[in-house]
Amino acid sequence: MASMVAALFFLRFWRDTRDRFFLLFAIAFAIEGINRGLLGLTVVSQEHEPFFYLVRLFAFGLILMAIVDKNRSGRSR
């Protein structure tokens, strides 16, 4: 659940800086947090279940999107 706490911090940074980069990170970490929580609740290691790795792909995809977006707009905010 540390991911959820990190997500909350990123939400606050988004509020402080209005830079949507932090919003994307917040959502990515929140999704990963929920994903890992669900993974932890299953009895057998389920990383190979499509649901879990697709959700992780989505979360990391958001991070990549944040990086691409940050480099495209060129403004620091």
Next chain:
Amino acid sequence: MVDDIIPEDVKQFILERIDSIAQLEALLLLRDSPQVDWTANAVAKRLYIGEQEARVILQRLCADGFLIASPEKSLVYRYHVRSPDLGQTVDRVAALYSIYLIPVTNLIHAKPRTRVQEFADAFKLKSDKD
């Protein structure tokens, strides 16, 4: 080009400790008269800033080891650096600022509004200073 004028360690110092021109001016103002006690009101009048802003700046400079607070009266400060090294660095900054006003102010103005913005800026693949 700006990068060559200001030595790296001074640049680090400014980036880490100086958040605004007003703060730098306040620091140098108190440094110019180290025997004098300054109130936030007096600093505000000299620098043409609000008293609240002056108070925050002085508190911050005091917390960072540049000033000491007067033991008798509250919110009164004078210039007194925590260590000789710090004093030397401030002297260098003062000298640089007097000669290279524009590069130093540009450096300070280029700082992100809050430090956390540097986290997001770390992901910029190319530098935007030119």
Next chain:
Amino acid sequence: MAGLIIYGLCAMTALLCAWLLLQAYRRSRYRLLLWSGLCFAGLTVNNMLVVVDNALGPGADLQTWRLVVGLLAMLVLLYGLIWDAD
């Protein structure tokens, strides 16, 4: 198989983040960059372990290592966010 590729991609994304953050830390010494860089380095390892676990075959189980590394990475990030965000 698709899962392994995806975990590999996630590892590379995390590696990119770690690289960018640690490079920026070298330049500006802003400590949050160090902690978050280390966190993403840990997440890189965390994702790679899934691939390695699979490659090592059914005998190996790196699940515990994955949990430990993942947890450590997040704790380092949280430490940085709480104390060194400024």
